[in-house]
C-alpha cells in the first residue's frame with residue numbers, strides 16, 4: 117500500500133504508479149467547491165480522490181481497464197463516493213457532457229515503437245514520435261466539453277512542445293500559462309492552466 121498525504125492507495129504493474137508529475141499536479145490543482153470536474157487518464161485514481169475532497173462531483177476516466185479496476189479499489193478505500201469511473205478513449209465516455217474543470221496528466225513522452233513494453237502500461241507515457249499524439253487529440257476536442265467559464269489543467273513535459281499547447285489553448289479562447297514546473301533528470305515537467313479570457 118502506498119501513501120500520499122494521508123491518502124492510502126494501491127497500484128499494479130499494468131497501471132501508472134504516481135510519480136513526480138502526479139505529485140506536482142496534486143500540489144497545483146485549482147479546484148473550486150462548486151466545480152463538476154472531469155479527470156481524463158486517472159490511473160490509480162489519486163488525483164480524482166484529491167479533487168473529490170474539494171468539489172461536488174468528479175468523473176474520472178481511463179483507457180486502460182487495469183487502471184479502472186485499480187481506481188475502483190482506491191476510491192472505495194478512501195470513501196470517495198462522489199467520483200464516477202468510466203472506461204474509454206479521451207472524451208468518448210463523456211459524450212455531450214460539459215465540465216467546469218478538466219484535468220489530464222497526459223502521456224507526454226516522445227516514444228518510438230521499440231520503446232514500448234507491449235501492454236496497457238504503454239498508454240501511460242506513449243505520446244508518439246513527438247510526444248503530442250494524445251495531447252493534440254485532447255486539445256482538439258476539449259472546448260466541446262467545457263462550460264462557458266470552464267477551465268483546464270494538464271501536465272506535460274518540455275520534451276513535447278509546451279509552447280504549442282499554450283498556443284492551441286489560446287486559439288480556443290482560453291488564457292493559458294505554465295502555473296507550476298519541476299526540473300527532472302532530462303526534462304522539465306509543467307502544469308499548464310487555461311482559464312477563460314474574461315476571468
Ligand SMILES: C[S@@+](CC[C@H](N)C(=O)[O-])C[C@H]1O[C@@H](n2cnc3c(N)ncnc32)[C@H](O)[C@@H]1O
Pocket residue numbers: 132133134135137138141156157158159160161162163177178179180183204205206221222223239240241250
Ligand atoms: C501519466 S499517466 C497519469 C495517471 C494519473 N492521472 C496520475 O497522475 O498518476 C496517464 C494516464 O492516462 C491514461 N491514458 C492515456 N491515453 C488515454 C486516452 N486516450 N484516453 C484516456 N486515458 C488515457 C493512461 O492509461 C494513464 O493512466
